[in-house]
Amino acid sequence: xxxxxxSxxxxxSxxxxxSxxxxxSxxxxxSxxxxxSxxxxxxxxxxxxQPESTRSGPGRLLVAVYGLFALSASARAAVQxxxxxxxAPVAYLLSALAxxxxxxxxxxxxxxxxLARRIAFxxxxxxxxxxxxxxxxxxxxKPTFPDATVWSxxxxxxxxxxxxxPVFGLLWLRYWAKRTKTRPPAAAERSLSAASRRRPSGTxxxxxxx
Amino acid sequence: MSLVNxxxxxxxxxxxxxxxxxxxxxxxxxxxxGGGLLAALGVLEILLLVLVGMIVAKIIGGGRPAGGLAVLxxxxxxxxxxxxxxxxxxxxxxxxxxxxxxxVAGLVAAVxxxxxxxxxxxxxx
Numbered sequence: 183x184x185x186x187x188x189s190x191x192x193x194x195s196x197x198x199x200x201s202x203x204x205x206x207s208x209x210x211x212x213s214x215x216x217x218x219s220x221x222x223x224x225x226x227x228x229x230x231x232q233p234e235s236t237r238s239g240p241g242r243l244l245v246a247v248y249g250l251f252a253l254s255a256s257a258r259a260a261v262q263x264x265x266x267x268x269x270a271p272v273a274y275l276l277s278a279l280a281x282x283x284x285x286x287x288x289x290x291x292x293x294x295x296x297l298a299r300r301i302a303f304x305x306x307x308x309x310x311x312x313x314x315x316x317x318x319x320x321x322x323x324k325p326t327f328p329d330a331t332v333w334s335x336x337x338x339x340x341x342x343x344x345x346x347x348p349v350f351g352l353l354w355l356r357y358w359a360k361r362t363k364t365r366p367p368a369a370a371e372r373s374l375s376a377a378s379r380r381r382p383s384g385t386x387x388x389x390x391x392x
Numbered sequence: 393m394s395l396v397n398x399x400x401x402x403x404x405x406x407x408x409x410x411x412x413x414x415x416x417x418x419x420x421x422x423x424x425x426g427g428g429l430l431a432a433l434g435v436l437e438i439l440l441l442v443l444v445g446m447i448v449a450k451i452i453g454g455g456r457p458a459g460g461l462a463v464l465x466x467x468x469x470x471x472x473x474x475x476x477x478x479x480x481x482x483x484x485x486x487x488x489x490x491x492x493x494x495x496v497a498g499l500v501a502a503v504x505x506x507x508x509x510x511x512x513x514x515x516x517x
Contacts, residue, residue, distance in 0.1 A: 233487070242485040243492040246478065250500065253470065261463055341503075 236294035236302075236358055244354055247347060248288040251340075255332045256281030262329065270329040276316055277331045280344075283309045287351060296362075303355050310348035313337055317345070398516040400443045401505040407436055408505075412498030418491035425483055425490035433494055436501055437475040444468050447508075447515065459511030467508060474500050 233239025259277035267274055283305055290302035317336035320327045330339050337344030411432050418429065447468060451457075457464045478497030482490040508515045 238485060239487055239489055242481065242487075242489040243496065246481055246493045246496055249477075249481075250496065257466055257470070261460075261466060265460065265462060 232361075236299065236354065237292045241291060241294075241354060244347075244350060245288060245292045247343065248284055248291060248351070251332070251344065251347065252281065252284035252288045255284050258332070270327060273327045273329050273331045273334070276312075276333065280309075280312065280332045283312065291351065291354075294358075299355055299358060302351070306348045306351035306355065309344075310352065313344050313348065400439065400446065401508065401515060404436070404439050404443060405502045405505050407432075407439060408498040408501035410498070411436055412495040412502070415491040415495035415498060419488045419495065422488045423491060424486060424488065425494075429491055429494050430479060430483070433475045433479050433497065436498065437472065440471050440475065440501065444471060447512075450514070455512075455514060457512035457514075464508075464511050467504065467511065471501075471504055474504070 233241060235241070237245050255277060259274060259281045262270075262274040262277060287302055287305040287309065290298040290305060313333045313336060316331060316333035320331070320334040327334055332340060332344055336342060411429075414432065415429060418424075418426075447464070451461070451464075474497050478493050482493035482497075484490075485493065505515075
């Protein structure tokens, strides 16, 4: 952690001694500590470019943004419902729905088990349909929305992040569905057997067959 | 109170955007989390705490926000948590996506200044 620039995780070669870092020192033999480098790279056998779970790699950013929206949408809805519910009940209830959807997506994407990924798929789908439907509704029926929701105007009040977030969420889940299908560990096989027993719309098999 | 009305929020916006830019550059260059980024995050945290303290003093002094006191207090509680949460969550990541989390915190800090101004125009930007 003392030298973040020369972190061995970004060096994909198998030789950490000859790490091509011109900043560190002119003598490459003495610069790397042979003790620290293996502990900073915990699993060199598993391909380092592949994230370990749905909450690492790009998922780290995804879960962070989902958590941000879970907090902001649910807190906003709570304040609105508690203080002035009669002012715009539809808008505030939709804010609360959005908050719940974001919370579920945050937790399930952070968990990453096969069941959690199925719930996350449903949650991201509801979110995507919701932002499209509420966005259109808020533009067509302005008297129903005297106050904005997270999804009003397709999320225009939040830099359209609510519109693109479920797309990235679904892409990330599809990456995981493909990955567990091509290289199935024990957990994925359990998921597939569970999917053959009970097949909701969110299973990888159902999506693939379309 | 003149500092609330301009200097500190503006500094936070500049610092947040600079942090976001630097962190995104690290993501683009495939760099991992490092001490420099966490130190910059700490500076942002201190700036936010200073601002929260000044706004609390303004409330105690009798000022009332136009957008509602409850909303403002919610923001005052949430604002200092942003760099902390991003720091912990990003430090867990051993890839380029750790700095990306920090970039989100910088952007959020800047956006929150605009939101504070909307809730209470006395908080300038």
